[in-house]
Amino acid sequence: MVSPVVAPLAVGPDPDRAGGRSPSWLGPRPDGLPRPSAAVTGTAHDPDARGYYGSFGGRWLPEALVVAVDEVADAYAKARLDPVFLTELDRLAETYAGRPSPLTDAERLTAQVGGARIVLKREDLNHTGSHKINNVLGQALLTRRMGKTRVIAETGAGQHGVATATAAALLGLDCTIYMGRVDTERQALNVARMRLLGAEVVAVDSGSATLKDAINEAFRDWVTNVDHTYYLFGTVGGPHPFPLIVRDFQRIIGLEARAQTLALTGRLPDAVAACVGGGSNAIGIFHAFLDDPGVRLLGLEAGGDGIETGRHASTITGGTVGVLHGARSFLLQDEDGQIRESHSISAGLDYPGVGPEHAHLAEVGRAEFRSVTDREAMDAMALLARTEGIIPAIESAHAVAGAVDLARELGPDGLVLVNVSGRGDKDMETAMRWFGLGDPSTAEAQVADRTSTEGGVAVDGR
């Protein structure tokens, strides 16, 4: 009865099938890999005009913000088809962020696991250390295009905050980052990075003082300052069009990885594994494979102490449907519809919501979601460090843990592609505590213990 007010975003030809054609002026890359511009011009899996993916998504927000999100949607609908915008996006991705990111054949990890071949998509090698830069550069360019002078963002682990502060410095925008007080304490290094980059970091004390409360505070800022401020949302959640915009800027991960996997192995993977907080790195790598029915898509959620303990952040595997931060999706809530606090050793996955497109993929059975505990993730962090010399972010370690399980299930003929969404530098304090690395005289023994005994048992026992 209530007619939609949102104009449908233009849907262009599916660039996945367009042989790497680049809509920007830079033309094709010499190595044939797609550029980010090829990822944003529209897909067969765009949401409907009201921002729904099946029954998930939409705009569950205060009326005062409708004009703001309409303005973003209009600007993006134009930008995604504008060669000037797309050329700038491609140029920054390549000359600033370091795209394309490589694909690493994880031979020693594969041998150690003794199952399917495992290949790693290396988003950890991007500037600022994670996939977050892909989204941030796109939206910061959009901010400038819209004539706004200030960006605000929420951050949990600090990775999105650092990426946003970076892009703001690059493009000369004012920048305020909201971060839960609890997170500013456990990610103090990233707070310092953001400040060095010129951003104001606001510690949020309200509610549970974590990521969800930082998002609330950012919305409060936006509703007050919308005339000159852009809310640079960090994951594929929030009201339409954010799940679409963030997904499009992250789709390059999968477009590259699909081409790289084909080039390296001559075939498509049997499965693609990624960790899921809000879901941006996961949707980014999944999307290019949505129409490849033989490719399983596996999202790994943070299991914290274990779903059965209630202390976890496994929104799809352990949550129910509701509305949070502007979208209808799965979330963690009590019987009264109050949002429950999530728990994870990884600040970037410690969020009680998840993007609506993942909820849809789960509902229609196109993607599967599993839960990985803190302990399994930390085992996988050490395993990847020891076998490949790659220290992943703890978020990404969840993906590695899930991929290792799946590699065993698939057996030696299988091929698993894992998204290493970020690097572990920011997590060294947690790792020092977990592995007992703080005391030089015992560090060696303890790491050996936890990775080759406990970790080994966990891996072997799977």
Added chain:
Amino acid sequence: MTATDTGATARGTGDRLAELFTATRGAGRAALVGYLPAGYPTAERSARAYAALLDSGCDLVEVGVPYSDPVIDGPVIQAASDTARGNGFRLSDLFGLVEGIAARGGRAVVMTYINPVLSYGMDRFARDLAAAGGLGVITPDLIVDEADEWLAAADRHGIDPIFLVAPASSAERIARTAQHTRGFLYAASTMGVTGARDQVSSAAPELVTRCRALTDLPIGVGLGVRTGAQAAEIARFADAVIVGSAFTSMAGAGDAAEADAALAGLAAELADGVRIAAAAAAPSAGSAVGDRS
């Protein structure tokens, strides 16, 4: 399922909000609406606080559902919501509070974020609220675009769905929002969150003027009011003056008797305010804004 699909169903509570505004318009004054979070600071004190507001000049109370993620509320209501939840407020307690207000002849609407309603079940929520004697529900994070199911449930049980409009809302959106609103239209007077302010926003009269051109609904103005003078200023152009944070900051201070006295004092001051304005401007019922501002 949409509101119109359900056809004409009996409205259980009658149109008591419409009656209220007919009466206040007839008396040439604005209605005074007082908001407090339910269960704040405790269940028992909360029931007393609503009674104090109603006894001291509030025509209507808004019973707020304390929520974990109150995205459009400022620090005062956020903190009060946390306190109420910490002291054991449960959604099921809401209906008893409303029943108590109705039993003493008071008028109550509920103000709630939408997720608790979704979780409780929209139809069940509207049904239980109607049974408790509640008149309507204000939904600050529900826009009409997403409200089909809620509109149908509210209509089935005779609950007035009350939506917000904001200074940034387009004429087209105000018209569509008003079309689905019953009782009164809630005009958020500033772009921003709840909280007492020193000055009435200049956006408020302009927004109300724009609304009047598009709807005959009574229009309530909220966000920021805390003095009788501000209430008088708003009463010149609005049908209801809505006061939240100022009452909330009093409801939790001191012991119950002190809080009740403070609430009663402010309510009386504001109630005078909404009447002084009438004496000054002498608007006629339902008149165009031009006459009122």
